[in-house]
Amino acid sequence: MANYGNFLQYASQKIGVDVGFGKMFLIYSSQVTKSASDLTATAINAEIAAGTIIGVIKGWNTIAGAPIAEVSVERAATAEKKLIRPEILADTLTFESGVSNNSVLGDLVKAGTLNGILLDDQGNAFGEYSQTAGKISSMLLNFSEKKTSGFQTDYAAEKTVAITVRYLVKNLDVLYAGTATELITPKDLLVGQLVSDTLGTSGKIVLNLRYKSTNDPFIGTVAALNVTIKGLASGVTIGTITSDTYGNFTINFSGTLAAGNLLISISGSTFYMNETQFAIA
Numbered sequence: 001m002a003n004y005g006n007f008l009q010y011a012s013q014k015i016g017v018d019v020g021f022g023k024m025f026l027i028y029s030s031q032v033t034k035s036a037s038d039l040t041a042t043a044i045n046a047e048i049a050a051g052t053i054i055g056v057i058k059g060w061n062t063i064a065g066a067p068i069a070e071v072s073v074e075r076a077a078t079a080e081k082k083l084i085r086p087e088i089l090a091d092t093l094t095f096e097s098g099v100s101n102n103s104v105l106g107d108l109v110k111a112g113t114l115n116g117i118l119l120d121d122q123g124n125a126f127g128e129y130s131q132t133a134g135k136i137s138s139m140l141l142n143f144s145e146k147k148t149s150g151f152q153t154d155y156a157a158e159k160t161v162a163i164t165v166r167y168l169v170k171n172l173d174v175l176y177a178g179t180a181t182e183l184i185t186p187k188d189l190l191v192g193q194l195v196s197d198t199l200g201t202s203g204k205i206v207l208n209l210r211y212k213s214t215n216d217p218f219i220g221t222v223a224a225l226n227v228t229i230k231g232l233a234s235g236v237t238i239g240t241i242t243s244d245t246y247g248n249f250t251i252n253f254s255g256t257l258a259a260g261n262l263l264i265s266i267s268g269s270t271f272y273m274n275e276t277q278f279a280i281a
Helices: 008-015 040-050 099-112
Strands: 022-028 033-035 053-058 062-065 072-074 081-083 088-096 113-120 125-128 135-137 139-149 162-169 172-178 188-198 204-211 227-230 237-243 248-252 258-265 272-279
Touching: 008 088, 008 125, 008 172, 053 099, 088 099, 099 113, 099 139, 099 162, 099 188, 125 139, 125 188, 135 172, 188 258, 204 258, 204 272, 227 237
Parallel strands: 188 272
Antiparallel strands: 022 053, 022 113, 033 135, 062 088, 072 081, 088 162, 113 125, 113 139, 125 135, 125 172, 139 162, 188 204, 204 248, 227 258, 237 248, 258 272
């Protein structure tokens, strides 16, 4: 038995609310349960800054119901049927093609299934049914089938990138939170490049940080508490961090900095860099 999106159309039929169109996904690292007060723009921005919300997906040009997998399977020999999942719906989200969109959507495909809440333009939040009155839980979202159209030198065709999201929801629920999605500000994605390193007791490394979407230098402030480094030798800690107008950030260390591979991630209130490996020579 095949089924088709659109998710919000299905939600309207199942729950009986007058829903609008999808505006934004909030992505969490694990399942969460939220009340209306947790889903105001102010509360969401605070969770984005704190890193509780690990991603925000918005800005798609079109959304269309996508054909999806069967919700049950049957063995031909025995006629035995097995229920795969109570409800499976899917939508295809299409964005303008660009370095940032391609990178973010590629990361979603790698991640596979994530916990998320969908916000629409009417202030509704959609997720799993929660047994606590006045709350909803995040639902599982599976991202796959990233596709692009239009070559870089093809100026006649629109250049787009699309991804399919499957809503793996058992008991769909909606919570009216009055969320003003236009006031929600996602973090800027940064990319880092190793400029130089100095080993020893006065060890330091220099990273050049740039905005992923524009390649412009990042000239904000990065403090030691924003930086997480895996692979440091015992007794080595992050010291002061200084920067210049070209986006070069010098991270100083206390203790003896030795050669090896370091995994560095950065998370500030308005910016972040995914965990990246740097080889310290």
